[in-house]
Amino acid sequence: MKVAVVGATGYTGAELIRLLSMHPEVTGLFLFSRGEEVEVEKHFLGLGFAGKVKPLEELSGFNPDFAFLALPHGESGRYAQELIRRGVRVIDLSADFRLPLEVYDKWYGPHPAPELLEIAVYGLTEYFSEKIKTARLIANPGCYPTAFLLAVLPLAEKDLLQGVIISDMKSGVTGAGRAAKRETLFGEVAENFRPYGVGGKHRHLPEMENFLNMFAKGLRVIFTPHLVPMKRGILGTIYLNLTTDVSLEELRKIYLAKYQDKPFIKILPDGQLPETRAVYGTNNALIAVNKEPGGMVIVTVAIDNLGKGAAGQAVQNMNLMAGLDETCGLKNTGIYF
Incomplete structure (x- = not known):
C-alpha cells in the first residue's frame, strides 16, 4: 500500500511515521509538511524516506491508497475534499469531521468541508468497525x-x-x-x-x-x-x-x-x-x-x-479499511522502563 502522512512534522505525524515505517503492508511512505524537513530527517535517520519530505503543495499531484491528515482543524478539511474527490481514502486526525455541523461551528468556527460530514465515519474502532471497513473518510477520535x-x-x-x-x-x-x-x-x-x-x-x-x-x-x-x-x-x-x-x-x-x-x-x-x-x-x-x-x-x-489516542488508532482504522487484521503493525508492548 502507498500511504501519505500529511502534516509529518508534528507529534502525531511523527508517531504515524514511526508506526507506518514498521507496518508490513506499507510499501511506500510519503511525507508532506509545511516545513521542518531537517527535523524529520534527524528523527528518522536511516529510514528510506528520510529527507524526502515534500511541501504540502505537491500533494495535489499524488494519489496514495491512504492519506493520514495530521493537520490543524479547519485546514485538514480542505485537503480532505481534494483527496476524496480523487478517490483516496482519508483518515483525518483533526476535529473537522467528528461533530455535527452546528456543534462544530460553535466550538471551532465555520466548517471547511460540510458536504463531507455525511460520509465521515467516527473512528472509535471498537464500536464502529463495520462502518470503518467500507468508509472513504474516517474521523479519528480525539485523545x-x-x-x-x-x-x-x-x-x-x-x-x-x-x-x-x-x-x-x-x-x-x-x-x-x-x-x-x-x-x-x-x-x-x-x-x-x-x-x-x-x-x-x-x-x-x-x-x-x-x-x-x-x-x-x-x-x-x-x-x-x-x-x-x-x-x-x-x-x-x-x-x-x-x-x-x-x-x-x-x-x-x-x-x-x-x-x-x-x-x-x-x-x-x-x-x-x-x-x-x-x-x-x-x-x-x-x-x-x-x-x-x-x-x-x-x-x-x-x-x-x-497511540490509541491518535496515530495508533488511525493505523488500526487503516487496517480495517484495507481488509487487514486490525492488529497489523501494532503488536507492541509498553515501554515500561
Whole structure:
C-alpha cells in the first residue's frame, strides 16, 4: 500500500511515521509538511524516506491508497475534499469531521468541508468497525474522548447510567501539539501540575457528549483535563452513577464481555489499576472498574495519547479499511522502563 502522512512534522505525524515505517503492508511512505524537513530527517535517520519530505503543495499531484491528515482543524478539511474527490481514502486526525455541523461551528468556527460530514465515519474502532471497513473518510477520535468513551460506553449502552458523569483526566504535554506556546515551555511544565479548560471549556467535551448520547440519552459530562509534566500518556478517573444497584463482579463481567474480542482493550483484574507507563508507545487501553461504598462506580483508564489516542488508532482504522487484521503493525508492548 502507498500511504501519505500529511502534516509529518508534528507529534502525531511523527508517531504515524514511526508506526507506518514498521507496518508490513506499507510499501511506500510519503511525507508532506509545511516545513521542518531537517527535523524529520534527524528523527528518522536511516529510514528510506528520510529527507524526502515534500511541501504540502505537491500533494495535489499524488494519489496514495491512504492519506493520514495530521493537520490543524479547519485546514485538514480542505485537503480532505481534494483527496476524496480523487478517490483516496482519508483518515483525518483533526476535529473537522467528528461533530455535527452546528456543534462544530460553535466550538471551532465555520466548517471547511460540510458536504463531507455525511460520509465521515467516527473512528472509535471498537464500536464502529463495520462502518470503518467500507468508509472513504474516517474521523479519528480525539485523545480524551477515546479514553472516556472506551471507559464509559459498556455501561451506557446497557442503560445503566444516570445523571452527571464526572471525568477527571490527566495528559502529557504532547497532547497540546508541537507549536511553541508559553504554557508548554519546560520552565512552565516541569515540577508543575495544573488543570485547564475548566468549566466546560475544552473542545473535546462536545465530542464526548455527542457520542455518549448515541448510546444513552440524558447524560451530562463534567470534564476537567489536567496537564502532567510528562511527554505522553492519558490517565482518566471517571465517576458514574448507576440506575440500579449492580455488584462489582457483574460490572466487571459487562466490561469483559464487551471487550473480549477487542485485542487492544485490557480489563484489569481486581487489585490492579492502569498506569501510563504500561501503555507508552502502544495502541492499548487499560481499564479498571471499581465501586466505592456509597455505590458510585469508578472507572480508571490509561492510553497513550499519541497511540490509541491518535496515530495508533488511525493505523488500526487503516487496517480495517484495507481488509487487514486490525492488529497489523501494532503488536507492541509498553515501554515500561
